[in-house]
Amino acid sequence: MDNFTADMGNAITREAIKSAVISEIKSNSPIARSSDFWYNVSQELEKDHNIARNGANIEKVCRALRANDDTLPDPREYIIEVLQDHEAAALAARQALDAQRETLQYDSIETANDPTVRIARQPLALLEQQETEQKAAKEAKEKDDSSSNNLAYRR
The missing domain is CATH 1.20.5 (Single alpha-helices involved in coiled-coils or other helix-helix interfaces)
Structure with a gap:
C-alpha cells in the first residue's frame, strides 16, 4: 500500500511539476538558459499547487522526477520532454x-x-x-x- 501511495504521490507531483513548467514556458522568460528555472518552477508549485518550498518537498520533487541523486534534471531536456508529452496528448x-x-x-x-x-x-x-x-x-x-x-x- 505504501508503494501505491508513493507512486500516486509521485504521479500527482509530476503532473503539478509539468503544469508549473508549462506556466514557466508561457511566461516567455528565457527559461532554458535561466539558472533560476527550477526556482521559478518551485514558486509556481507553491503558488498554484500549495507545495511549500522546503527540503522534504524538494526531495519529493526529485523523486517524482525520478532523479537518482539529489540533482534536478537539465531544464532544456525536461522542457522538451514536457512539450513532447503535450504534443502527444493533443494529437x-x-x-x-x-x-x-x-x-x-x-x-x-x-x-x-x-x-x-x-x-x-x-x-x-x-x-x-x-x-x-x-x-x-x-x-x-x-x-x-x-x-x-x-x-x-x-x-
Whole structure:
C-alpha cells in the first residue's frame, strides 16, 4: 500500500511539476538558459499547487522526477520532454475527435437510409409542404384583394 501511495504521490507531483513548467514556458522568460528555472518552477508549485518550498518537498520533487541523486534534471531536456508529452496528448485528442466525427457522420448516413426513419419523416415533410402552400395561397389572395381594391378605387 505504501508503494501505491508513493507512486500516486509521485504521479500527482509530476503532473503539478509539468503544469508549473508549462506556466514557466508561457511566461516567455528565457527559461532554458535561466539558472533560476527550477526556482521559478518551485514558486509556481507553491503558488498554484500549495507545495511549500522546503527540503522534504524538494526531495519529493526529485523523486517524482525520478532523479537518482539529489540533482534536478537539465531544464532544456525536461522542457522538451514536457512539450513532447503535450504534443502527444493533443494529437491523441485530435484523433479521438476525428473518430467521433466519423462515427457521427456514419450514424447520420445510416439513419437517413433507414426506412423507418424515412417513413417517420414523410408526415413532417407533408405538413411542411401544406404549410408552405397555405402561406403561398394566403399571400396570393392578399395580393389579389389589394389589387382589386386599387381597381375599385380607381373607378
